Amino acid sequence: MMEHGNGGFSKTGLHRLRDVLARHVESGRIPGVVALVSRGPETHVEALGTMRHDGGAPMRRDTVFRMASTSKPVTMAAAMVLLDECRLRLDDPVQQWLPELADRRVLKRIDGPLDETVPARRPIIVRDVLSSTFGLGMDMTVLGTPIMNAVFEQGLTPDLPQPMPEPDEWMRRLGTLPLMHQPGERWQYQISNDLVGVLVARVTGQSFESFLRERVFEPLGMKDTGFHTPAGEIDRLPPLYAPDPRTGEFTVWDESEGGRYSRPPAFPGGGGGLVSTADDYHAYFRMLLRQGMHGTERILSRPAVELMTTNRLTPEQQAARTATARDNVHVSFGQGQHGGWGFGMAVRTYRGDYAPIGQFGWDGGAGTSTYADPGNQLTGILLTQVGMTVPDPARLIHDFWTTLYQAIDD
Numbered sequence: 001m002m003e004h005g006n007g008g009f010s011k012t013g014l015h016r017l018r019d020v021l022a023r024h025v026e027s028g029r030i031p032g033v034v035a036l037v038s039r040g041p042e043t044h045v046e047a048l049g050t051m052r053h054d055g056g057a058p059m060r061r062d063t064v065f066r067m068a069s070t071s072k073p074v075t076m077a078a079a080m081v082l083l084d085e086c087r088l089r090l091d092d093p094v095q096q097w098l099p100e101l102a103d104r105r106v107l108k109r110i111d112g113p114l115d116e117t118v119p120a121r122r123p124i125i126v127r128d129v130l131s132s133t134f135g136l137g138m139d140m141t142v143l144g145t146p147i148m149n150a151v152f153e154q155g156l157t158p159d160l161p162q163p164m165p166e167p168d169e170w171m172r173r174l175g176t177l178p179l180m181h182q183p184g185e186r187w188q189y190q191i192s193n194d195l196v197g198v199l200v201a202r203v204t205g206q207s208f209e210s211f212l213r214e215r216v217f218e219p220l221g222m223k224d225t226g227f228h229t230p231a232g233e234i235d236r237l238p239p240l241y242a243p244d245p246r247t248g249e250f251t252v253w254d255e256s257e258g259g260r261y262s263r264p265p266a267f268p269g270g271g272g273g274l275v276s277t278a279d280d281y282h283a284y285f286r287m288l289l290r291q292g293m294h295g296t297e298r299i300l301s302r303p304a305v306e307l308m309t310t311n312r313l314t315p316e317q318q319a320a321r322t323a324t325a326r327d328n329v330h331v332s333f334g335q336g337q338h339g340g341w342g343f344g345m346a347v348r349t350y351r352g353d354y355a356p357i358g359q360f361g362w363d364g365g366a367g368t369s370t371y372a373d374p375g376n377q378l379t380g381i382l383l384t385q386v387g388m389t390v391p392d393p394a395r396l397i398h399d400f401w402t403t404l405y406q407a408i409d410d
Contacts, residue, residue: 008042013407018046020403021396025049029248029392030367032059032238036278036381037404038286045278051238051385053250064229064237065383066254066261067274067281068364072193073308074225074284075270076344077216078200078208079130080304087203090130093123097202098195100175106135107178111145117178124183129192129199130343131312135179137188141323147180156191164267167198167208187313187321187341193271196344208268220287220294222280227268228261229275237261237275238385240366243392253387272364278381285361285372285379309360309374311340311347354405367393369400380404 017037024030025048032049047059067074082088095102101124105117120135128134138157142148151157154173155164164170174195180188197208204211209227217225229237234257242253254260261275287293288309292300313321318340339349339357348359361371367384382400386393 008039008409009037009044009407010409013403013409014044017400017403017407018048020399021046021048024392024396024399027392028053029243030384030386030396031241031250032063032385033396034059034061034063034065034278034383035400036061036282036379037407038282038379039408040377043282053241057235059238060236061279062224062236062277063383064224064233064275064277065368065385066237066240066364066366067276067368067370068272068366069190070281070362070364070368070370071270071272071274072362073345073360073370074216074274074276074281075193075197075208075212076130076308077284077300078212078270079126079196080300080308080343081211081215082200082203083307084301084304088126088199090125090127092126094126094129094134094199095123097199098124098171100171101134104135104183105178106182107147107180110139110142110147110180114146114150114178120179121182122184126199128183129195130307131317132187132189132192132341133184133313133317134192134195135181135183135185135188136174136177136191137180138190139180139188142180147177150177151191156194158269158272164194164265164269166266167201167268170194170267171198185317187317190271193344194267194269197268197270208270209264216284216299217280219297219299220280220283222276222283225274225276225280227273227275228264229256231262234262240385240387242387278383281370281381282379285370285381288360289372289374289377289379308343308345309347309358310342311349312342313340317341354402363397367396369397371401376408378404378408 021033031053035046037044045061047061049059051057104120106120108116124134201208237256239252239256240254241250243250287299288305291302292298292305340347345360345362348357356375358375359371359373363369365388367386369382372379
């Protein structure tokens with residue numbers, strides 16, 4: 001921990017923050033947690049609990065976590081690099097790189113048969129993909145409909161229930177389905193973010209991971225971030241638990257050695273496939289707070305950062321996204337409900353209980369939460385190994401953010 005000064009955190013506030021985290025760990029419901037908070041030049045890290053729910057090695061600052069949906073804000077940077085270089089433009093039709101998405105058909109009604117469609121009113125453009133409005137996504141409000149059944153059956157979402165195939169096959173399957181909504185009409189979750197990775201690979205002629213590593217990870221020093229954990233580092237990756245929502249009993253959803261992240265995946269998922277550490281994610285969010293700069297090197301342009309971190313949705317699109325967040329509150333403590341969506345992340349457009357307008361970031365289903373606040377030059381990163389199938393991780397995230405804002409020393 002660095003020395004405290006004006007404009008950082010109060011000692012009392014940081015002690016309270018540690019007490020809140022410790023209480024959750026000591027409850028037995030959260031095996032371990034790593035939290036990093038920074039404001040200006042001051043950084044503070046807490047590593048509490050253990051890697052496994054039954055004990056074992058302690059959590060450490062360099063523990064590697066499955067970032068789940070908090071992958072989205074980071075992987076979006078690859079597309080923003082291409083926008084900066086004019087290799088992509090927001091109003092370009094994507095079919096020149098993704099011909100599988102040419103000549104789209106759209107369902108007449110969301111719960112209707114897959115063959116009852118109308119032509120798309122216009123082509124899908126880059127802006128639709130980056131803002132999660134291209135017309136197809138994971139919509140938990142219409143589970144059981146023919147289109148959602150087909151999305152799952154085709155393996156278009158992460159391991160639900162089928163593993164995702166390699167990108168060209170994934171695109172082929174995606175191209176067999178009609179859109180759920182007209183391009184640009186409605187915000188939808190997840191699939192757009194995975195599509196970003198395929199788009200980047202097709203534009204650059206590189207794999208998505210290699211481009212991210214070359215243009216984002218290596219310049220920022222994100223040495224522990226990628227789509228799998230190498231064999232020599234696998235002991236730094238804890239198991240991922242999914243407690244039974246009825247009994248609370250811990251079950252391993254994904255083991256470390258031999259698990260999903262112990263080898264390179266067929267599909268490098270921009271929507272939820274990264275593993276990383278608190279310090280790596282801190283480097284990324286500090287770059288955004290500095291308007292694209294890392295030291296003396298520019299990673300993204302100021303306009304690119306603004307596109308990512310300010311609301312891009314119309315009121316109608318925003319209403320649909322708010323309903324999704326509200327109706328799936330078990331996977332978010334509420335950060336994502338306060339306003340809009342930029343490119344790859346939530347953006348607060350009105351003040352919450354503590355967090356102000358302008359805060360940006362996202363929560364992940366593996367018990368991760370990463371946000372930055374440009375007004376206070378504040379970054380908070382909370383990482384656990386408990387999937388959000390029960391309320392405990394959501395309560396932990398809520399308490400973390402509430403206490404963090406109380407710890408600010410003006």
